[in-house]
Amino acid sequence: MKVAKFGGSSVANGEQIEKVGSIIADDAERKFIVVSAPGKRFPDDSKMTDLLIGLGMLGIQNEPFNHELANIMDRFSEIVNELQIPQTILADIEQSIQNVLNSDTSDQMKTDRLKSIGEDSCAKIVSEYLKTQGLNAHYVNPKEAGIIVSNDPGNAQVLPESYTKLYDMRKRDGIMVIPGFFGFTNDDRLMTFPRGGSDITGSIVAAGVEADLYENFTDVDSVYVVDPRVVNNPEKVTKLTYKEMRELSYSGFGVFHDEALMPAFQAEIPVCIKNTNNPGSPGTMIVSDKDPESRCVVGIAADTGFSNLYVSKYLMNREMGFGRKLLQILEEESISFEHAPSGIDNMSVIIRDNQLTAEKELNVINRIKNELNPETISIDYGFAMIMVVGEGMMSAVGIAEKSTAAFAEANISIEMINQGSSEVSVMFGIRKDKLDLAVKSLYNKFFQ
Amino acid sequence: MKVAKFGGSSVANGEQIEKVGSIIADDAERKFIVVSAPGKRFPDDSKMTDLLIGLGMLGIQNEPFNHELANIMDRFSEIVNELQIPQTILADIEQSIQNVLNSDTSDQMKTDRLKSIGEDSCAKIVSEYLKTQGLNAHYVNPKEAGIIVSNDPGNAQVLPESYTKLYDMRKRDGIMVIPGFFGFTNDDRLMTFPRGGSDITGSIVAAGVEADLYENFTDVDSVYVVDPRVVNNPEKVTKLTYKEMRELSYSGFGVFHDEALMPAFQAEIPVCIKNTNNPGSPGTMIVSDKDPESRCVVGIAADTGFSNLYVSKYLMNREMGFGRKLLQILEEESISFEHAPSGIDNMSVIIRDNQLTAEKELNVINRIKNELNPETISIDYGFAMIMVVGEGMMSAVGIAEKSTAAFAEANISIEMINQGSSEVSVMFGIRKDKLDLAVKSLYNKFFQ
Structure with a gap:
């Protein structure tokens, strides 16, 4: 059984989500799907999460935000139309945004709740789309999945009891689509992880369900031995160890933050970095033990x-x-x-x-x-x-x-x-x- | 004007002191002479300072020490006979040992005073010997020379006022022979430097009299680029900087302790390490600035x-x-x-x-x-x-x-x-x- 996490560029628009759909359909082991919020479609584009943060700042200061809200809804609407899934989902999304803005909670909690709407809506959209493709998919809220976190808005840490709850999810039929980036405290408050936190969700789910593999889908074929902006077309890394990944990402390797992968590393779940746009490429495997045959410097x-x-x-x-x-x-x-x-x-x-x-x-x-x-x-x-x-x-x-x-x-x-x-x-x-x-x-x- | 310091092996017996005499006679610039206590004559021999410490331990504990005292006096007597200088100096030395043992001071001060007798007696002997060679030599006690130290038995530090007093010594005629290893506090208590402290005395005198050169006579021709016990017949260092000497001696280079040379280094007096047994060899110069022509690694x-x-x-x-x-x-x-x-x-x-x-x-x-x-x-x-x-x-x-x-x-x-x-x-x-x-x-x- 595999956990597959799709980053922002993999769900940036309908065309990308169609690729995600084929990838999921392609391997029955891909049972747990974690999604980011829609990312950039082109270099100058905004990420959905940034649009939501901007809207939140206006809303909290009682400034007008109709223009920003329209922008957000336009992007969701474009995706829904491209994927030809029921329009009702759009009203749901707008309602959840309004609910947060009108709620009687602290500014900090409002911000966390608004930020989470990008991932949450994206999971709903992906789940609906998978259904149209004939797959038995379900949107699963992090609370339902069992992701319990510390009371630390914007910087939540997963609590150990999450893992037992997540393990129970193995029993469920079909494909579970879970939004990344947030969880709930024991008294039901929504808290987001540090930025880039969809990787954290994927890693937690992989550890919790004891997956055979955690696939992290991005927009690169693999990790490279050196920054491709410095060296043209550098060699690909086919396999590296957790420790190597940690040292590399600490010192400026851009792929992702090693701490996000820690729950998977600690549960010794192998991680594979793959490309949504080229899923046939083997990607980069991150494993616990060094292959003695492999070269020393990675x-x-x-x-x-x-x-x-x-x-x-x-x-x-x-x-x-x-x-x-x-x-x-x-x-x-x-x-x-x-x-x-x-x-x-x-x-x-x-x-x-x-x-x-x-x-x-x-x-x-x-x-x-x-x-x-x-x-x-x-x-x-x-x-x-x-x-x-x-x-x-x-x-x-x-x-x-x-x-x-x-x-x-x-x-x-x-x-x-x-x-x-x-x-x-x-x-x-x-x-x-x-x-x-x-x-x-x-x-x-x-x-x- | 030069300050020449002679180490233990250079004054170990009469034959060695004769070499010291020729070296001093050979260069009229050698006006300030600092001597250690007699060192080992052969590998299993005892150093004079160790004999005096042994004697002191017995004396302080009221144990019989006649055998040890006889040993010490035998060594001095041998030197005095070899050099054919007046025997009266021996009675002086024995009297000063007895004075310390019978004195009414603390054990710590007794130990310091006894330890100093090796250098002190040696300076008297060398001075007498130089006179027999027709040189205008004078034994100068550190107190008379102006070496004023902190009240820290066995670990005394020179006080800054020493330097002005020492500078006045330039005016005096003839060759001044000063015992190394000790000084006096402002209230006249004798204190020794840390072990190996004759190098410290030489360095202080060189700085105080603003010598053109501080010559440190040992039993090696020069500093070697590497430990000669590890590499056979290694290259000699002809010149190195204070900083280089400090790093080298810190990390196990045996020649001498860099801190002993600090007063000379700080006054930017060049230091030359030479061999009493081969004074014609150029030795090793220690200077403040690197010669840009010289090789990088010394x-x-x-x-x-x-x-x-x-x-x-x-x-x-x-x-x-x-x-x-x-x-x-x-x-x-x-x-x-x-x-x-x-x-x-x-x-x-x-x-x-x-x-x-x-x-x-x-x-x-x-x-x-x-x-x-x-x-x-x-x-x-x-x-x-x-x-x-x-x-x-x-x-x-x-x-x-x-x-x-x-x-x-x-x-x-x-x-x-x-x-x-x-x-x-x-x-x-x-x-x-x-x-x-x-x-x-x-x-x-x-x-x-």
């Missing part, structure tokens, strides 16, 4: 937007607590850090730029000066981080050599190397203007 | 005795303060750490084994388990660290490649790389049983 991820806070002080190494105090100052200014390599008399702290503001920076620098009396202190912007990822690379001889050779051949000096904590990756810090060059050189070294 | 240092405390926890990276709390637990158990590389979900802390006891280890592990709820925690012993040192290597392309290639060629997997904080070194962690192999391979790569 991908190269990169990201910009890092700064280096550098502090030096003679005999720092002898000053018990220096490193701890430095990190504590950052913590007290609510700045989280990525890495903190240290030498005898110096320490660097790598921080994502989004953690810094001019004010926080000033506070931190002043506090370090006053409390730690360093000899020098500086913040250096414009760092990029590159992660070479592969399970088992730590015990393989020569990976560090191959990587550093790639930088040398591209004439790039390495500002930072962090190897030894993660068993799955080595991290290199360079100036950001050299990033593409470095990624290309690493690609050529490991994959050409 | 040396490879290595040390064993490290452990890796490894902690992993899913989403550690998101948990503000995790790293700080981990370091705080170590700090509260009085464990200092060397490096702390971190990944997304894990953190390693490299600790010198001498920081750990079975009890501390248990405390730390239990506290981390209870306070931080990690998924895994382990301590892995048997790490060795290798430091490739050279100022300017960070901006040079290809140093990391060359280093990692050396490991790959020796078929050694690199457990850890720390680059990016220090501008002067890259650190590699490997299993300790591979250390010699790795050092040899790096030597071949960089120096052959």
